[in-house]
Amino acid sequence: xxxxxxxxxxxxxxxxxxxxxxxxxxxxxxxxxxxxxxxxxxxxxxxxxxxxxxxxxxxxxxxxxxxxxxxxxxxxxxxxxxxxxxxxxxxxxxxxxxxxxxxxxxxxxxxxxxxxxxxxxxxxxxxxxxxxxxxxxxxxxxxxxxxxxxxxxxxxxxxxxxxxxxxxxxxxxxxxxxxxxxxxxxxxxxxxxxxxxxxxxxxxxxxxxxxxxxx
Numbered sequence: 001x002x003x004x005x006x007x008x009x010x011x012x013x014x015x016x017x018x019x020x021x022x023x024x025x026x027x028x029x030x031x032x033x034x035x036x037x038x039x040x041x042x043x044x045x046x047x048x049x050x051x052x053x054x055x056x057x058x059x060x061x062x063x064x065x066x067x068x069x070x071x072x073x074x075x076x077x078x079x080x081x082x083x084x085x086x087x088x089x090x091x092x093x094x095x096x097x098x099x100x101x102x103x104x105x106x107x108x109x110x111x112x113x114x115x116x117x118x119x120x121x122x123x124x125x126x127x128x129x130x131x132x133x134x135x136x137x138x139x140x141x142x143x144x145x146x147x148x149x150x151x152x153x154x155x156x157x158x159x160x161x162x163x164x165x166x167x168x169x170x171x172x173x174x175x176x177x178x179x180x181x182x183x184x185x186x187x188x189x190x191x192x193x194x195x196x197x198x199x200x201x202x203x204x205x206x207x208x209x210x211x212x213x214x215x
Contacts, residue, residue: 010065012040013133013166015122018064022110024079025059028067033074038142038184039063040165041134043108046074048084048099053092059083060106066164070098107215110136116214118179118197119207121166126202130172132179133165135207138214144189145182148172156180176200183214 010018010028018026027046029039040063047058059080067075082090084101093099113136121131134143146167147156152174159167177198180191194210202208 010164012037012064012066012164013121013162014040014064014135015133017119017135021064022060022062024077025061025083026064026077027061027080028065028075029063030068030073031066033063034066035142037161037164038144039066040143041108041137042142043106043140044074044103045106046076046080046084046101046103048093048101050093050096050099053086053089054084054099055086062108072098073103074101105140107139108137110138114138114213116194116210116212117207118194118210120198120202120204122205123168124202124204126204127172127174129168129170130177130198130202131162131166131168132159132198133167134181139185141183141185141214143181144184147180147182149178149180151175174200177202 008016008019014021033039042063043060045058045060048054061076061080069075082094085093116137117135119133119135121133124131143165146159148159148169150157150173159169162168176196179194179197183190183192192212194212197210198208
Protein backbone atom coordinates (compact mmCIF):
# COMPACT_ATOMS: atom_id res chain seq x y z
CA UNK A 1 0.00 0.00 0.00
CA UNK A 2 1.19 3.52 -0.77
CA UNK A 3 0.49 4.56 2.83
CA UNK A 4 2.96 1.96 4.08
CA UNK A 5 0.34 0.05 6.07
CA UNK A 6 -1.09 -3.41 5.49
CA UNK A 7 -3.08 -4.72 2.56
CA UNK A 8 -6.76 -5.63 2.19
CA UNK A 9 -5.81 -8.59 0.00
CA UNK A 10 -3.51 -10.53 2.30
CA UNK A 11 -3.43 -14.34 2.22
CA UNK A 12 -4.78 -14.58 5.78
CA UNK A 13 -8.16 -13.22 4.74
CA UNK A 14 -8.39 -10.26 7.11
CA UNK A 15 -9.74 -8.11 4.25
CA UNK A 16 -10.07 -4.40 5.05
CA UNK A 17 -9.08 -5.02 8.67
CA UNK A 18 -5.63 -5.96 7.37
CA UNK A 19 -4.96 -2.35 6.37
CA UNK A 20 -4.86 -0.98 9.90
CA UNK A 21 -4.26 -4.17 11.90
CA UNK A 22 -1.74 -3.49 14.69
CA UNK A 23 -1.47 0.14 13.52
CA UNK A 24 -0.09 -1.04 10.18
CA UNK A 25 2.85 -2.93 11.72
CA UNK A 26 2.21 -6.15 9.82
CA UNK A 27 4.17 -8.64 7.75
CA UNK A 28 3.97 -11.49 5.29
CA UNK A 29 5.46 -14.74 6.59
CA UNK A 30 7.74 -16.92 4.51
CA UNK A 31 6.84 -20.47 3.55
CA UNK A 32 9.05 -21.64 6.43
CA UNK A 33 6.85 -19.84 8.97
CA UNK A 34 3.48 -20.06 7.21
CA UNK A 35 2.34 -23.39 8.75
CA UNK A 36 -0.52 -23.84 6.28
CA UNK A 37 -2.04 -20.58 7.48
CA UNK A 38 -1.63 -21.21 11.22
CA UNK A 39 0.92 -18.37 11.20
CA UNK A 40 -1.91 -15.88 10.63
CA UNK A 41 -2.30 -13.62 13.63
CA UNK A 42 1.06 -14.59 15.13
CA UNK A 43 3.05 -11.75 16.70
CA UNK A 44 6.82 -11.27 16.55
CA UNK A 45 9.36 -8.78 17.82
CA UNK A 46 11.71 -7.98 14.94
CA UNK A 47 14.97 -6.05 15.28
CA UNK A 48 17.61 -5.04 12.76
CA UNK A 49 21.21 -4.46 13.81
CA UNK A 50 22.71 -1.77 11.58
CA UNK A 51 24.60 0.55 13.90
CA UNK A 52 23.63 4.18 13.62
CA UNK A 53 20.47 3.29 11.67
CA UNK A 54 18.45 0.70 13.64
CA UNK A 55 17.03 1.34 17.08
CA UNK A 56 17.18 -1.07 20.02
CA UNK A 57 13.44 -1.49 20.41
CA UNK A 58 12.63 -3.02 17.04
CA UNK A 59 9.01 -3.42 15.94
CA UNK A 60 6.17 -5.69 17.03
CA UNK A 61 4.49 -7.12 13.96
CA UNK A 62 1.48 -9.32 13.22
CA UNK A 63 1.42 -11.84 10.38
CA UNK A 64 -1.40 -10.97 7.97
CA UNK A 65 -0.06 -12.34 4.69
CA UNK A 66 2.24 -14.84 3.03
CA UNK A 67 5.27 -13.96 0.95
CA UNK A 68 8.78 -15.12 0.12
CA UNK A 69 11.49 -12.55 -0.45
CA UNK A 70 15.23 -12.84 -1.09
CA UNK A 71 15.98 -15.51 1.55
CA UNK A 72 13.86 -13.58 4.05
CA UNK A 73 11.62 -14.84 6.86
CA UNK A 74 9.33 -11.80 6.70
CA UNK A 75 8.30 -9.09 4.28
CA UNK A 76 7.42 -6.15 6.50
CA UNK A 77 5.04 -3.34 5.61
CA UNK A 78 6.89 -0.10 4.95
CA UNK A 79 5.46 1.29 8.18
CA UNK A 80 6.83 -1.65 10.19
CA UNK A 81 10.17 -1.56 8.38
CA UNK A 82 10.79 2.10 9.11
CA UNK A 83 9.70 1.66 12.74
CA UNK A 84 12.94 -0.27 13.28
CA UNK A 85 14.94 2.86 12.45
CA UNK A 86 16.36 5.46 14.77
CA UNK A 87 14.72 8.90 14.67
CA UNK A 88 15.32 10.58 11.30
CA UNK A 89 17.05 7.44 9.94
CA UNK A 90 14.12 5.79 8.15
CA UNK A 91 15.26 7.35 4.86
CA UNK A 92 18.54 5.43 5.22
CA UNK A 93 16.92 2.13 6.23
CA UNK A 94 14.10 1.88 3.68
CA UNK A 95 16.31 1.90 0.54
CA UNK A 96 18.22 -1.14 1.81
CA UNK A 97 15.15 -3.32 1.22
CA UNK A 98 16.62 -6.49 2.75
CA UNK A 99 18.39 -6.42 6.11
CA UNK A 100 19.53 -9.00 8.64
CA UNK A 101 17.20 -9.23 11.63
CA UNK A 102 16.71 -11.09 14.86
CA UNK A 103 13.17 -12.04 15.81
CA UNK A 104 11.20 -13.90 18.46
CA UNK A 105 7.60 -14.94 18.91
CA UNK A 106 5.79 -12.79 21.48
CA UNK A 107 2.27 -12.69 22.94
CA UNK A 108 -0.22 -10.62 20.95
CA UNK A 109 -1.86 -7.65 22.64
CA UNK A 110 -4.38 -5.30 21.08
CA UNK A 111 -5.28 -2.14 23.03
CA UNK A 112 -9.03 -1.70 22.93
CA UNK A 113 -9.59 -5.33 21.89
CA UNK A 114 -9.21 -7.51 24.97
CA UNK A 115 -11.24 -10.45 23.66
CA UNK A 116 -11.26 -12.59 20.56
CA UNK A 117 -13.55 -11.49 17.73
CA UNK A 118 -15.19 -13.79 15.20
CA UNK A 119 -15.87 -12.07 11.90
CA UNK A 120 -18.37 -13.44 9.42
CA UNK A 121 -16.66 -12.70 6.13
CA UNK A 122 -18.20 -10.71 3.32
CA UNK A 123 -18.35 -13.87 1.18
CA UNK A 124 -20.91 -15.47 3.53
CA UNK A 125 -24.56 -15.86 2.51
CA UNK A 126 -27.06 -16.13 5.34
CA UNK A 127 -28.41 -19.65 5.90
CA UNK A 128 -26.52 -21.00 2.86
CA UNK A 129 -22.81 -20.49 3.41
CA UNK A 130 -20.85 -19.41 6.49
CA UNK A 131 -17.26 -18.22 6.35
CA UNK A 132 -15.42 -16.88 9.41
CA UNK A 133 -12.05 -15.44 10.37
CA UNK A 134 -10.69 -14.84 13.87
CA UNK A 135 -9.49 -11.36 14.83
CA UNK A 136 -7.44 -10.08 17.78
CA UNK A 137 -6.32 -13.46 19.08
CA UNK A 138 -4.19 -12.80 22.15
CA UNK A 139 -1.30 -14.83 23.49
CA UNK A 140 0.92 -17.03 21.35
CA UNK A 141 -1.63 -19.38 19.86
CA UNK A 142 -1.65 -21.08 16.48
CA UNK A 143 -5.17 -21.91 15.27
CA UNK A 144 -5.10 -25.51 14.06
CA UNK A 145 -8.80 -25.85 13.37
CA UNK A 146 -12.34 -24.62 13.99
CA UNK A 147 -15.41 -26.77 14.65
CA UNK A 148 -19.07 -25.79 14.63
CA UNK A 149 -21.77 -27.35 16.79
CA UNK A 150 -24.73 -28.88 14.97
CA UNK A 151 -27.55 -29.16 17.51
CA UNK A 152 -29.73 -31.20 15.15
CA UNK A 153 -27.35 -34.16 15.46
CA UNK A 154 -25.62 -33.07 18.67
CA UNK A 155 -22.18 -33.22 17.07
CA UNK A 156 -19.18 -30.97 16.48
CA UNK A 157 -18.36 -30.69 12.80
CA UNK A 158 -15.06 -29.59 11.30
CA UNK A 159 -15.10 -26.41 9.28
CA UNK A 160 -12.91 -26.35 6.18
CA UNK A 161 -9.76 -24.24 6.24
CA UNK A 162 -10.55 -22.41 3.00
CA UNK A 163 -7.29 -20.41 3.02
CA UNK A 164 -5.12 -18.56 5.50
CA UNK A 165 -7.17 -17.88 8.64
CA UNK A 166 -10.54 -18.33 6.90
CA UNK A 167 -12.77 -21.30 7.76
CA UNK A 168 -16.05 -22.11 6.05
CA UNK A 169 -19.03 -24.47 5.91
CA UNK A 170 -21.96 -24.77 3.48
CA UNK A 171 -25.45 -25.09 4.97
CA UNK A 172 -24.46 -24.08 8.50
CA UNK A 173 -26.64 -25.05 11.48
CA UNK A 174 -29.72 -22.92 12.13
CA UNK A 175 -30.04 -20.79 15.26
CA UNK A 176 -27.25 -19.28 17.32
CA UNK A 177 -23.86 -20.75 16.51
CA UNK A 178 -21.20 -22.10 18.86
CA UNK A 179 -17.64 -22.72 17.75
CA UNK A 180 -14.79 -24.76 19.17
CA UNK A 181 -11.19 -23.79 18.46
CA UNK A 182 -8.23 -26.14 18.37
CA UNK A 183 -5.27 -24.07 19.55
CA UNK A 184 -1.57 -24.77 19.97
CA UNK A 185 0.74 -22.86 22.30
CA UNK A 186 4.37 -23.87 22.80
CA UNK A 187 3.62 -27.47 21.87
CA UNK A 188 0.50 -27.82 24.02
CA UNK A 189 -2.84 -28.28 22.26
CA UNK A 190 -6.18 -27.31 23.81
CA UNK A 191 -9.81 -26.78 22.83
CA UNK A 192 -11.60 -23.50 23.53
CA UNK A 193 -15.38 -23.20 23.22
CA UNK A 194 -17.08 -20.03 22.03
CA UNK A 195 -20.67 -20.57 23.14
CA UNK A 196 -23.36 -18.82 21.07
CA UNK A 197 -20.73 -16.52 19.59
CA UNK A 198 -22.63 -15.92 16.35
CA UNK A 199 -26.29 -14.81 16.62
CA UNK A 200 -29.16 -16.58 14.93
CA UNK A 201 -29.62 -13.92 12.26
CA UNK A 202 -25.97 -13.26 11.49
CA UNK A 203 -24.80 -10.83 8.83
CA UNK A 204 -21.90 -10.98 6.42
CA UNK A 205 -19.11 -8.52 7.18
CA UNK A 206 -19.92 -8.24 10.90
CA UNK A 207 -17.46 -9.16 13.67
CA UNK A 208 -18.90 -10.64 16.87
CA UNK A 209 -17.28 -10.43 20.29
CA UNK A 210 -16.59 -13.87 21.78
CA UNK A 211 -16.04 -12.43 25.29
CA UNK A 212 -13.18 -14.95 25.50
CA UNK A 213 -9.68 -13.72 26.26
CA UNK A 214 -6.67 -15.65 25.01
CA UNK A 215 -3.59 -14.73 27.01
